[in-house]
Amino acid sequence: MGRLKAMPSDIGLVTGASAKSISAAANFLRAGKLVAFPTETVYGLGGDATNSEAVAHIFEAKGRPAFNPLICHVSDIEAAREIAAFSLLAEKLAAAFWPGPLTLVLPRAAPSPVSQLVSAGMDTIAVRVPANETAQALLRAVGRPVAAPSANASGSISPTRAAHVVASLGDKIDVVLDGGTCDIGLESTILLCVGDKVSLLRSGGLETGKIEKILGSKILSASPDDAENKPLAPGRLKSHYAPRTKVRTDISRVEQGESLLAFGSDLPEGSENARAMLNLSDTGNLVEAAANLFDFLHQLDETGASTIACAKVPETGLGVSINDRLRRAAAPRDND
Ligand code: AMP
Numbered sequence: 097m098g099r100l101k102a103m104p105s106d107i108g109l110v111t112g113a114s115a116k117s118i119s120a121a122a123n124f125l126r127a128g129k130l131v132a133f134p135t136e137t138v139y140g141l142g143g144d145a146t147n148s149e150a151v152a153h154i155f156e157a158k159g160r161p162a163f164n165p166l167i168c169h170v171s172d173i174e175a176a177r178e179i180a181a182f183s184l185l186a187e188k189l190a191a192a193f194w195p196g197p198l199t200l201v202l203p204r205a206a207p208s209p210v211s212q213l214v215s216a217g218m219d220t221i222a223v224r225v226p227a228n229e230t231a232q233a234l235l236r237a238v239g240r241p242v243a244a245p246s247a248n249a250s251g252s253i254s255p256t257r258a259a260h261v262v263a264s265l266g267d268k269i270d271v272v273l274d275g276g277t278c279d280i281g282l283e284s285t286i287l288l289c290v291g292d293k294v295s296l297l298r299s300g301g302l303e304t305g306k307i308e309k310i311l312g313s314k315i316l317s318a319s320p321d322d323a324e325n326k327p328l329a330p331g332r333l334k335s336h337y338a339p340r341t342k343v344r345t346d347i348s349r350v351e352q353g354e355s356l357l358a359f360g361s362d363l364p365e366g367s368e369n370a371r372a373m374l375n376l377s378d379t380g381n382l383v384e385a386a387a388n389l390f391d392f393l394h395q396l397d398e399t400g401a402s403t404i405a406c407a408k409v410p411e412t413g414l415g416v417s418i419n420d421r422l423r424r425a426a427a428p429r430d431n432d
């Protein structure tokens with residue numbers, strides 16, 4: 097108990113929830129490493145939500161083909177209020193169901209310490225206060241919001257025991273905090289809660305009937321049609337975050353009046369004409385590039401350029417997700 101055990105795959109499996117093992121795992125998180133930890137829903141693959149590179153590593157480890165926004169885990173409502181804006185209705189839901197298997201998607205606090213990559217560039221953030229004792233102790237010890245999707249490789253089923261995590265991601269993460277079997281074993285219920293409107297983004301461990309009792313009314317499932325331009329759960333996202341400025345991808349030349357989103361040391365022709373330039377990674381590192389992506393798009397969107405011209409990014413590893421997002425940003429807009 098409380099020891100870092102070397103695993104065949106080189107990860108450390110921290111067993112039990114002793115103060116020592118929790119504090120070891122918290123130190124890993126604060127150092128930008130990935131820690132899988134138990135919650136009452138499923139095991140989460142956690143990274144420091146305020147550290148963009150740590151968040152980029154989460155996507156890399158899961159092998160997700162796209163940047164879906166992640167849920168931020170915090171120890172209590174006070175910590176949640178530092179990263180999200182709570183309406184009266186959101187306060188009511190949090191008071192009724194936190195800690196517990198309910199995730200609230202709320203407007204991001206402004207300014208926010210949380211990386212843009214966690215929200216996939218959108219102005220909302222998904223927040224949850226888990227009830228699991230190990231998760232609670234870990235979050236209190238970290239003292240920062242922890243971004244965590246389910247701790248399984250993309251496309252495989254969610255892990256409810258530490259052994260599932262090791263089997264699926266053992267060679268990709270630094271530590272698994274073993275807290276036994278997850279009580280609920282189903283993902284959290286996700287509600288979009290903006291102003292006085294509540295809609296269901298994903299059903300999960302908290303029954304909607306219980307939520308409706310508190311609200312005193314039915315909750316609607318957000319449909320892709322009435323939710324245009326609003327954030328929705330994956331597969332239902334009709335419009336993704338896109339800059340207001342037009343976007344061109346895979347460019348080989350920068351035209352007059354354009355701003356450049358560069359990648360690597362080889363700059364495209366005409367770079368000297370760029371109105372502004374930000375380089376996702378001078379050294380061509382895809383993790384660094386993913387960490388910078390949404391922040392740089394937001395910055396280049398403010399330069400008054402006619403177009404954001406995006407240099408080619410290799411179609412490997414996180415480059416696949418970066419290109420996916422850039423191409424979506426370049427696609428014709430519904431409101432064009
Ligand atoms: P997972 O982390 O695998 O449980 O999935 C997290 C879920 O939360 C995904 O379905 C996300 O799309 C959803 N989610 C997280 N942040 C947001 C957001 N800002 N808006 C809408 N959905 C979100």
Ligand code: MG
Binds near residue numbers: 245246254
């Ligand atoms: Mg999942």
